[in-house]
Amino acid sequence: MSNTSENPNPSSSSAKITLKTSDNELFEVEEAVAMKFCTVKQYFEDEKDNDVAARGSSTVIPLPNVHSAVLARLISYCKKLPQSNAVADNHEEEETKKKERKQYGTPGDLVDLISAANYLDFKEGLEFFNQALADHIQNKSVEYVRKFFGIKGDFEPHEEEKYREEYAWAFEGVDED
Amino acid sequence: MKFVGALYSVHCSRKAITDTHRSEIHSSLLISGSFISMFSPFLDPYTKEERFYIYLGYLTSRGCYIITITVTLGPRYGISLSFSRILYLIVKSIEAVLTDPFHPLASIMVSMICILLTDLAECFWLKIGLGSNVQSELPPEVVREIVNRLHTFQDFVAAAGVSRTWRSVCLSISRRPQLPCLMLSETLSTDMRHFFSLCDNNRYQLLLSEVQGKRCWGSPHGWIVTLGPDYETHLLHLTKRVQIALPPLNTIRTLAATEEWFRLVHKFILLNDPSQESSLLVIAIFGPVNRLAFARVAFDRGGEGAALNRRGQGQWAIVTNPDILKFNDVACFNDQLYGLCDNGKLVCLEFDAPLAAEVQVIALQPSEEEVGMPQKLYLMNSSENLFVMRHETICFLVYKFNFGALAWEEVTDLEDLAVFVGDGNSWCIHTSAISNCIYFTDDNWEWQRHPGVACGGRDVGVFSMARRLPWLMLSETLSTDMRHFFSLYYNNRYQLRLPQVHEKRYWGSPHGWVVTLGPDYETHLLHLMKRVQIPLPPLNTIRTLAPIEEWFRLVHKFILFKDPSQDSSLLVIAIFGPVNRLAFARVAFDRGGGGAFLNRRGQGQWAIVTNPDNLKFNDVACFNDQIYGLCDNGKLVRFELDAPLAAELQVIAPQPSEEEVGMPQKLYLVETSENLYGIFRYGFHIPSKMRHETIYFLVYKLNFGALAWEEVTDLEDIAVFVGEGNSWCIPTSTILCRSNCIYFTDDNWEWQRYPGVAYGGHDVGVFNMAQRLLQNLSISCSGFELIDYLGFFFGYIKRKREKKKKKKKKKKK
Numbered sequence: 001m002s003n004t005s006e007n008p009n010p011s012s013s014s015a016k017i018t019l020k021t022s023d024n025e026l027f028e029v030e031e032a033v034a035m036k037f038c039t040v041k042q043y044f045e046d047e048k049d050n051d052v053a054a055r056g057s058s059t060v061i062p063l064p065n066v067h068s069a070v071l072a073r074l075i076s077y078c079k080k081l082p083q084s085n086a087v088a089d090n091h092e093e094e095e096t097k098k099k100e101r102k103q104y105g106t107p108g109d110l111v112d113l114i115s116a117a118n119y120l121d122f123k124e125g126l127e128f129f130n131q132a133l134a135d136h137i138q139n140k141s142v143e144y145v146r147k148f149f150g151i152k153g154d155f156e157p158h159e160e161e162k163y164r165e166e167y168a169w170a171f172e173g174v175d176e177d
Numbered sequence: 178m179k180f181v182g183a184l185y186s187v188h189c190s191r192k193a194i195t196d197t198h199r200s201e202i203h204s205s206l207l208i209s210g211s212f213i214s215m216f217s218p219f220l221d222p223y224t225k226e227e228r229f230y231i232y233l234g235y236l237t238s239r240g241c242y243i244i245t246i247t248v249t250l251g252p253r254y255g256i257s258l259s260f261s262r263i264l265y266l267i268v269k270s271i272e273a274v275l276t277d278p279f280h281p282l283a284s285i286m287v288s289m290i291c292i293l294l295t296d297l298a299e300c301f302w303l304k305i306g307l308g309s310n311v312q313s314e315l316p317p318e319v320v321r322e323i324v325n326r327l328h329t330f331q332d333f334v335a336a337a338g339v340s341r342t343w344r345s346v347c348l349s350i351s352r353r354p355q356l357p358c359l360m361l362s363e364t365l366s367t368d369m370r371h372f373f374s375l376c377d378n379n380r381y382q383l384l385l386s387e388v389q390g391k392r393c394w395g396s397p398h399g400w401i402v403t404l405g406p407d408y409e410t411h412l413l414h415l416t417k418r419v420q421i422a423l424p425p426l427n428t429i430r431t432l433a434a435t436e437e438w439f440r441l442v443h444k445f446i447l448l449n450d451p452s453q454e455s456s457l458l459v460i461a462i463f464g465p466v467n468r469l470a471f472a473r474v475a476f477d478r479g480g481e482g483a484a485l486n487r488r489g490q491g492q493w494a495i496v497t498n499p500d501i502l503k504f505n506d507v508a509c510f511n512d513q514l515y516g517l518c519d520n521g522k523l524v525c526l527e528f529d530a531p532l533a534a535e536v537q538v539i540a541l542q543p544s545e546e547e548v549g550m551p552q553k554l555y556l557m558n559s560s561e562n563l564f565v566m567r568h569e570t571i572c573f574l575v576y577k578f579n580f581g582a583l584a585w586e587e588v589t590d591l592e593d594l595a596v597f598v599g600d601g602n603s604w605c606i607h608t609s610a611i612s613n614c615i616y617f618t619d620d621n622w623e624w625q626r627h628p629g630v631a632c633g634g635r636d637v638g639v640f641s642m643a644r645r646l647p648w649l650m651l652s653e654t655l656s657t658d659m660r661h662f663f664s665l666y667y668n669n670r671y672q673l674r675l676p677q678v679h680e681k682r683y684w685g686s687p688h689g690w691v692v693t694l695g696p697d698y699e700t701h702l703l704h705l706m707k708r709v710q711i712p713l714p715p716l717n718t719i720r721t722l723a724p725i726e727e728w729f730r731l732v733h734k735f736i737l738f739k740d741p742s743q744d745s746s747l748l749v750i751a752i753f754g755p756v757n758r759l760a761f762a763r764v765a766f767d768r769g770g771g772g773a774f775l776n777r778r779g780q781g782q783w784a785i786v787t788n789p790d791n792l793k794f795n796d797v798a799c800f801n802d803q804i805y806g807l808c809d810n811g812k813l814v815r816f817e818l819d820a821p822l823a824a825e826l827q828v829i830a831p832q833p834s835e836e837e838v839g840m841p842q843k844l845y846l847v848e849t850s851e852n853l854y855g856i857f858r859y860g861f862h863i864p865s866k867m868r869h870e871t872i873y874f875l876v877y878k879l880n881f882g883a884l885a886w887e888e889v890t891d892l893e894d895i896a897v898f899v900g901e902g903n904s905w906c907i908p909t910s911t912i913l914c915r916s917n918c919i920y921f922t923d924d925n926w927e928w929q930r931y932p933g934v935a936y937g938g939h940d941v942g943v944f945n946m947a948q949r950l951l952q953n954l955s956i957s958c959s960g961f962e963l964i965d966y967l968g969f970f971f972g973y974i975k976r977k978r979e980k981k982k983k984k985k986k987k988k989k990k
Contacts, residue, residue, distance in 0.1 A: 118319050126322070134326035142338050151340045163338050170334035 017044070018060045025068035026060070033078045038121035039063075063120070070116045073109070077125055098135060110136070111149065141174045321346045387413050387420055394445040394601035401601070402445035402459065406438050412447075412457070412474060423459060424472050424492045432495065433464035443467065446602050448509045460507050461493070467503040469496040469516065471528060488528060496526065498536060506603055510558040515539070517556040521585065523578065540583045555603035557596065573615050591615075677703050677710055682728075684735040684902035691902070692735035692749065696728050700735075702747070702764060713749060714762050714782045722785065723754035733757065734796070736903050741802035748818075750797050750804075751783065757793040759786040759806065761818060778818060786816060787825050795844035796904055800853050805829070807846040807855055811838060811886060813879060830879060833886045838875065843924055845904035847897050853879040854906075855886055856899060856919065860940070872951065874919050874944045892917045892946050900924050919944040 017034040019027040035041050043061050063071065110133050117125040137145050146153055153160065164171055324336050324346055337347035391403040402423070403411045408430065410423040426441070433441060446460040456475040463470060473489045488494045502518035507526070509515070514526040516536070523540040576585040591614075596605040599618030681693040683703075692713070693701045698720065700713040716731070723731060736750040746765040753760060763779040778784045792808035799805075806814045811832030816825050832838070841857035848854070855878075860871040877886035893916070897906040900922035923940040943952045 114319055114323075118316065126319075130319070130322045131326050133323050137323075137336075138332055142335055145336070145339050149339075151343070153339070154341050155338075160338065167334045167338075170332075171338070174335070 019071065020060050020062045021066050021068040021071050022064050023068050025071075027068070027071055027075065029075055033075060034061075036078055036122055036124065038123070039119065042121075065119045066116045067112070070109075070112050073113060074116060074120070074122065074125060077128070078122075139175045142171070144174075317342055317346050387411070392439050395599070396447040396602040397597075397604040397606075398447055398449070398457070400447055400457070402447065404438065404442060404445075408438055408441070410445075412459070421474060423474065426493065428493045428495060429461065429463050429470055432468065436464065444506070444600065446507050448507070448514070448602075458489075458509075462504050462507075466501060467505065468498060469504045469507070469526075470494060471496065494528075496528075496536065500536070502536065505554040506556040508556040508558050508603065515556060517554050521554065521576070523556075523585075540578065540585065553598075555598040557598075557603040557605050573617075575615075675703075675705070675708075677701070677708070685900070686737035686903040687898075687905040687907075688737055688739070688747070690737055690747065692737065694728065694732060694735075698728055698731070702737075702749070711764060713764065716783065718783045718785060719751065719753050719760055722758060726754065734901060736797050738799045738804075741799060741804070748779075748799075748804075752794045752797070756791060757795065758788060759794045759797070759816075760784060761786065784818075790826075792826070796846040798846040798848045798853065798904065800848040805846060805848075805853065807844050810835070810841065811844060811855055811857070811877070813846075813853075813855070813886075830884045830886060833877060833888075837888070841875070842871075843899075845897075845899045847899070847904045847906050849895060849906055849908075853881075854889075854892075854897070855879070856897065856904070858899070858921070858924075869923065869940045871921060871940050871942070871944075873949075874921075874946075876919075876946065890946065892919075896920060917946045919946065 015031040016028045017031055017040070019029060019034065019040065021027065034044075040061055040063075066074075110129055114126065114129045114133065117129055137148060140148075142153070145151070155163070320343060324333065324343070333347065337344045388401075388403050391405040394402045394404075396402070400412050400414050403413055405411075408426050410426060412421040412423060413419070429441065442461045442463040444462040446462075448458045448460065450456045450458040450473060456473055459472045459474060461470045461472075462468070470493045471489050472491075472493050475490070502516075502522065502524065504516050504518055506517045507514060508517075514528070516524045516526050518524055521541075522538060525537040525539050527537065575588050575591065577588045578584075579586050591605075594605045596615045597603065597617075598615065678691075678693055681695045683691045683693045685691050690702050690704050693703055698716050700716060702711040702713060703709070719731065732751045732753045734752040736752075738748040738750070740746045740748040740763060746763055748761060748763055750759065750761045752758070760783045761779050762781075762783050765780070792806075792812065792814065794806050794808050796807045797804060798807075803815055804818065806816060806826075808814055809832060812828060813830040815827045815829050817827075818825075838857055839859075842860050843858040845856040845858065846853065847856060854876055857875040857877070858871060859873040859875070860869055862869050876889050876892060878889045879885075880887050892906075894908050895906045896916055897919045898904065898921075899919060901924050920943050921941065944950070945952055
């Protein structure tokens with residue numbers, strides 16, 4: 001579906017790498033983008049060692065753990081990446097970044113994006129999405145976080161009660177879900 | 178593997194989890210040791226996907242491992258499987274579950290189907306073999322990253338309450354970066370303490386009856402040390418409220434018999450014992466000569482007896498110190514203990530080697546010229562570096578230890594570190610939220626006479642490494658050597674004892690250095706923060722050219738630059754005499770081979786700039802490594818210091834027409850990274866009040882294309898500082914100063930007849946370029962009267978400029 005839309009200039013000189021997602025979708029991406037994914041890079045380098053690199057872009061790198069919808073978003077994030085990860089100098093900049101992070105905010109998506117970024121060993125992305133997620137659960141109730149991540153509270157009731165009593169101040173005054 | 182087959186069928190199609198298949202799985206037999214359970218699908222409210230969980234368990238003699246397989250049935254993903262967590266439960270609780278049908282975990286067991294798994298390893302094989310598509314639950318290392326990014330301690334503690342995985346993740350984060358809390362002091366009688374979280378600026382309350390009436394020392398481990406009037410010391414964990422008694426202080430008290438209880442120990446430092454896990458090393462710096470003692474505290478975790486006979490177990494052991502080094506701080510770096518002694522000597526400490534020397538000197542202190550007289554020294558380790566801080570109430574200098582060269586190196590940027598210094602441990606954390614700052618609390622108990630009366634307690638604040646400017650030094654009567662400084666950034670006043678400026682005239686600069694001139698015609702360079710003094714060449718050559726001038730009127734202006742032709746040396750320019758002539762001298766800092774430049778002009782003497790047209794110099798600036806002077810009523814000249822054959826002076830731009838500028842009283846030349854500004858100051862004298870008043874400023878910018886001055890009405894985002902010393906400016910995006918403003922101080926010594934009688938000194942203020950208005954400096958200090966603030970501005974902006982230059986160079990490339 002997105003093979004062509006991802007590549008407005010197929011004639012550009014930079015090398016292309018083809019990635020194959022779990023649902024057998026093929027993505028042709030620029031090498032610079034693909035090399036941001038350490039897993040892909042590693043695979044690519046291993047291939048080189050095996051003298052298969054001659055095949056160039058015809059090599060298809062399978063990514064069995066990544067769904068096409070997620071990969072498309074990761075690639076689009078990758079493309080507008082360069083400035084967005086420098087440490088913020090002042091408060092204002094930090095605020096704009098927070099807003100930027102909020103755009104990726106749909107909770108389920110974020111979890112998927114992080115899983116994929118983790119699998120691909122895509123450091124900048126992982127950092128960004130992790131921070132986005134951290135922003136999300138900031139000052140939220142434990143119940144919200146559980147729902148958010150689809151986690152079941154697996155503490156025994158008396159255990160949980162004890163913890164909440166011990167650190168009561170941490171559970172007070174949280175934001176509305 | 179019957180089980181694998183079943184799961185594969187689940188994987189095949191959505192139909193796979195119809196009742197037929199489920200019953201198929203149900204039909205499996207329970208064979209002791211392993212079990213599987215499956216829950217009916219539920220709709221995930223966030224992702225709008227249908228999910229169900231399969232629990233796969235394996236019992237071993239030590240406990241039970243459970244693998245949760247999440248099956249997601251979504252429009253996007255089809256069916257996916259993931260093995261997401263492995264929990265360790267104690268056997269006992271599993272047994273309880275098996276016997277109690279109403280136990281929450283029993284629901285797992287109700288639909289329990291057990292299948293035979295020969296080994297746990299096969300579970301992992303399963304994981305690989307099945308190849309999950311999308312992990313709906315995050316692996317622990319990712320959860321760790323997320324939890325690590327939570328900003329507040331509150332969130333952090335709450336996250337530990339989410340689930341067991343999250344709890345274990347939270348516990349595994351050892352540095353807990355989100356919790357720098359400041360414990361506020363209270364009167365001794367109350368047991369309610371307030372904590373201020375620096376990350377979310379929130380205040381927390383904690384009932385702490387244990388610290389009532391005691392002195393406390395903090396640490397980054399959650400533990401604090403308390404010392405009471407009965408000389409009893411305790412370790413106290415603030416959130417867990419555990420109290421552990423430390424050994425009695427008898428040995429320490431015999432060595433410092435006359436000290437009162439609250440001054441006996443200056444500093445308690447808590448470190449994780451490098452030689453033994455799960456035990457703390459408590460280090461005390463005590464007594465009148467800052468001696469060192471230590472004690473070990475083991476937490477009872479199983480067999481502790483082995484370590485019982487080590488030094489410092491159950492008693493305070495005194496570190497033998499044959500050279501009588503005065504300890505300031507101790508830190509642990511790479512499992513090795515280091516101490517900081519005297520004025521910066523670094524020693525290595527060895528507590529457990531009875532034959533080796535206990536104290537071993539590693540590096541000598543930095544030269545006195547560089548550091549001057551610090552009040553307090555702190556030592557801390559980041560993960561890679563060892564830092565030393567010098568605290569001088571108004572300024573911190575930071576040195577990094579170079580382990581290769583075994584020497585200290587000054588750093589001006591702490592990058593993403595936030596540093597905490599004060600009474601207790603000195604420590605730092607990596608953070609993006611509050612980085613490149615030094616947080617300090619009062620650390621001056623040696624001046625305190627009575628416990629609880631907060632003689633100190635007020636010296637608390639943040640020192641931002643990037644924003645150590647600008648300062649206004651206030652003048653005093655000549656007889657005192659105490660000087661007041663006013664920080665325009667923090668809007669706060671500081672005191673500094675500066676005997677070096679006693680009865681002298683001085684000129685400021687943005688480099689941290691000032692020039693002093695005394696009645697004996699001796700000139701010095703003085704670094705105000707480091708308190709280092711460097712003599713300048715004698716003024717003989719200058720005095721022969723202006724023989725009748727009194728000492729305080731001999732030189733009108735000293736200007737300091739980084740020498741453009743040579744790094745690490747300063748260029749001092751003097752405008753002197755009745756016709757404002759120019760002289761310069763070079764000051765090289767001794768760093769390795771300085772000899773090469775010794776025979777250059779101005780080295781070791783004042784060189785007079787030849788001036789055939791008798792131009793009257795008003796100000797000098799260094800722009801793009803070229804030195805420019807502003808003469809007469811606005812003529813711009815460029816001069817060469819080192820070209821003996823070329824003309825020294827070269828006129829660049831003529832002065833603006835007389836109609837335009839009239840008769841300015843003072844002219845200043847200010848450089849930014851892109852522009853050169855000429856600033857014209859207008860004012861008048863009020864002889865009856867013996868004072869001078871500035872009323873107006875005009876600003877001209879040099880047009881380098883047309884080589885002419887152009888008037889500007891807007892300074893954009895810069896704030897300009899003019900006065901007696903260097904004229905300089907800073908982009909206000911970096912500080913909280915008012916932008917588009919000219920800050921000015923008095924500059925009228927030629928009207929002064931006697932030194933010290935402040936004829937001027939009142940003419941201080943801000944000129945707002947946008948409104949063309951003069952404003953007072955809003956110096957708001959309680960209990961402080963500004964009688965006369967004959968002062969100057971100085972700052973410390975070395976780093977900023979260098980950065981800008983680099984950027985420019987890059988652009989050029």
